[in-house]
Amino acid sequence: MKIAIGCDHGGIVLKPAIVQLLNQRGIEVEDFGCYDDSSVDYPDYGAAVARKVASGECDKGILMCGTGIGISIAANKFKGVRAGVCHDEFTARMIAEHNDANIIALGGRIVSPEQAAKMVAVWLDTPFGGGRHAGRVAKIKAIEDENFK
Numbered sequence: 001m002k003i004a005i006g007c008d009h010g011g012i013v014l015k016p017a018i019v020q021l022l023n024q025r026g027i028e029v030e031d032f033g034c035y036d037d038s039s040v041d042y043p044d045y046g047a048a049v050a051r052k053v054a055s056g057e058c059d060k061g062i063l064m065c066g067t068g069i070g071i072s073i074a075a076n077k078f079k080g081v082r083a084g085v086c087h088d089e090f091t092a093r094m095i096a097e098h099n100d101a102n103i104i105a106l107g108g109r110i111v112s113p114e115q116a117a118k119m120v121a122v123w124l125d126t127p128f129g130g131g132r133h134a135g136r137v138a139k140i141k142a143i144e145d146e147n148f149k
């Protein structure tokens with residue numbers, strides 16, 4: 001598995017703990033920055049990661065900004081991307097089981113690095129539930145087909 005990661009200055013505090021978790025699991029990581037806490041624009045990093053997930057070059061993505069919100073909004077502008085903000089292990093399980101989310105977005109001003117790593121672990125370990133959830137995700141795909149080129 002290959003995972004793309006990206007963050008802005010508001011989310012970079014979470015990156016070391018998440019990269020450590022991915023390294024421990026032997027998961028290949030492609031890091032699109034940023035690399036220090038200088039102020040940058042979160043859409044640039046959301047797009048870089050989402051582009052790789054949408055193209056299939058990366059299997060999943062992890063995004064971090066101050067809240068996880070702005071960077072997930074940017075990522076969701078890519079066809080085939082389902083990015084969701086999580087605040088705890090319950091929401092991390094739900095975006096995998098119910099939403100088949102291929103990107104998890106986290107807030108560096110909301111959760112601790114330790115919490116973030118636990119949430120990523122839960123998201124990675126939870127399979128998509130299928131069944132009624134598959135029908136709902138199919139409806140999201142139909143909305144994309146209607147609205148994206």
Ligand code: RB5
Nearest residue numbers: 010065066067069070071
């Ligand atoms: C940056 O100050 C902040 O706006 C950004 O990290 C993020 O929280 C946006 O949604």
